[in-house]
Amino acid sequence: MPSNDDYDTPWKDALTRYFPEFMAFYFPRAHAEIDWRQPHVFLDQELAQVVQDAQLGKRLVDCLVQIATRDGGEQWVYIHVEVQGQQDADFAERLFTYNYRLYDRYRRPVASLAVLADERENWKPTRFSYQLFGCEVGIRFPVVKLLDYANQTESLLEDPNPFALVTAAHLFTRRTKGDPEQRYAAKWRLAKLLYERNWDKQRIIDLFGVIDWLMRLPTELEQRLLQEVYTLERKVIMPYVTSAERFGIEKGRQEGRQEGEASLLKRQLARRFGTLPDTVQVRLTTATIDQLEEWAIRVLDAESLDAVFDQRPQ
The missing domain is CATH 4.10.810 (Virus Scaffolding Protein; Chain A)
Known part of the structure; x- marks a missing residue:
């Protein structure tokens, strides 16, 4: 897994562009209950304001989405999605905190959903709760663990959902750690699949961006792969960048x-x-960009320039 916690990852770009496919692949039950005829709206700035003082973990994606339900009982509800890149002992508690803060803000149902992209096979938090004097408070949330797909690689490569390939890329990244030639072969295999499916240009670019970001190669192999991709693009005679x-x-x-x-x-x-x-x-x-976004949040409450930049007056 990449070690940085860049919130503008290709992972997030793909989720934002292909949110219905994301839900269909990882959370099919929720997908079936959403009215996709109605627009879904991403509320990332609102999420940042609500949770700005919460402890951050190694997240690849953190987003809030406003959707409509099919049953009409609630015209607008909210989905808080996290894609977590590393094990975090406070993860479940953080989802609980985010959930109740979002409910307090919107007074609408909020579903917290988690995709775990870490490498710890036995880490799979699904709940957080506490009890005191007969009072019980807590949350249970659906979790998808990418490692659970480890024995389904071939099925993933045949699945038409784009997030099947994203999942395969995560698994190949883990499997080829320390073996650049094997990673090159796996990355080239995924790249070819993008073109074989005759997807539109933007989808290929977006998904190749996720694969490329995950499956980093030494410079020499990266250049070889780029030449292979360029040759492939010319062979299929597609006007792709x-x-x-x-x-x-x-x-x-x-x-x-x-x-x-x-x-x-x-x-x-x-x-x-x-x-x-x-x-x-x-x-x-x-x-x-990460620093600018962090300072933009701080400026809302800061009493001085030093406070915005987290500096002490000289």
Whole structure:
């Protein structure tokens, strides 16, 4: 598993773009009860505000989705989804905390769902509760463990759901740890499957992004794989963006997003605290997207610039 906890992972991009498929693959019971004729809305900023002071774990995805149910009993309800990348002793308690805070905010039912992408075979939390003086409070939540699919690799590769391939990529990543040639072979196999299914350009790019992010290769093997993908794209005569070009596009998108978020935060800070020192402006320009988003949350309650950047006055 990648060691960073980048909240703008390709994992999250794929979930956001293909949320119905995500639910159908990992949580088919819930998928059957959702009215997909109605739009589903992602509320990530609202989630960040609700849980901004909660302890963060190694999450690959953390999102809140507003959906409609088929039975009409509740026109709008909320699904809180976490994809957890590492074992976390406080995971179940955190889901409990998020759930009751979200319910307190919206006064609507909230379903907490978890996908565990860690490497601990025996770690599978499903509940958190406590009792005191006859009062019992708690939560039980559905959990999907990617390792549970370990003996179903071939079935995953035949499944038309895109998240079957995402799951296979996770399993291949674990299985080929320390063996770059085997990882290359597995990654190339997954890449070919993307094209064999005649999916549209965006879906191929999105899913290849997840596979590429998971299954990192040494530079030499990565270049070999990119050449293979480029050759494949020409053979199938599809107007897809080549992998090398895609990397440049994605980099440009990230840079553009960083500039946009830095500009917005700069205006927010100036409105609250007046003219910004040059050191602050430089810091905004060079910050990562994660840092900018964290500071944007802090600015809501901060009483000074130092508090936003978690610095003590000199």
